[in-house]
Amino acid sequence: MAQAQAHGTPAVPDNGIAPAAAHGGIAVEINGEHFAHTGDPQMPLLWYLRDVLWLTGTKYGGAHGGSGADLVLVNGKLVSAITQPMAKLAGKSITTVEGLAADDGTLHPLQQAFIDEDAIGCGYCTPGWLMAGIDLLKRKPQPSDADINQLPNSCRCGCQTRVRAAIKRAAGGKVGQA
Known part of the structure; x- marks a missing residue:
């Protein structure tokens, strides 16, 4: 330990634990x-x-x-x-x-529209549909059926009709309405 101090390097305690170099990552x-x-x-x-x-x-x-x-x-x-x-x-x-809802837990309008339209099925593909739907609504606030059909998602449960209704509900601002 004395040798390290002689060269201006801080002393490392003799507990066997030494700090590792920081990783940039x-x-x-x-x-x-x-x-x-x-x-x-x-x-x-x-x-x-x-x-x-x-x-x-x-x-x-x-x-x-x-x-x-x-x-x-x-x-x-x-x-x-x-x-x-x-x-x-x-x-x-x-x-x-996981980052779509607000900090207070309020769902993104498209998430709520998926609930309103029961557009979830087994749920495996739902996150991808949500992300693609949000991207579509950003690009085309009033998407047509043809626009929705162009989304790169597939659903084995057959929820595409309900997904389309959910995207249109979110586009129409009817989220949370019966």
Whole structure:
């Protein structure tokens, strides 16, 4: 210990615990919180969300993200979380389904519309539909059936008709109304 002090280095207690060097990591903002991913830079965002942060709303829908179950917003744009390596996300803002409700618990209007229209089915694809619907409503505040049909989601339960009604309910401002 005396030798370390002689060179101007602070003394480390003899308890066997030494501080580790700080890791920079890949800085991202997820649902308004800041995180630094220090693991494999090629890890897909989906696995970071689910396995590291325990944000399990975003689902695995295949290696290429074709079902839409893994959709999130990155800097406000709809992307497949399985196709985005963490290395490409440095400095980006990511919104998952867990980040849609307000801090006080008030649901996003589209979330409420999904409840109002019973557009949930088994629920596996619901987070992806919500994210795609929010993206669509941002781009087209009054989407047509054709616009909704172009969404990249699939549902094995057959909820597409109720999803369409929920998106139109949210677009029409009729959320929470019978």
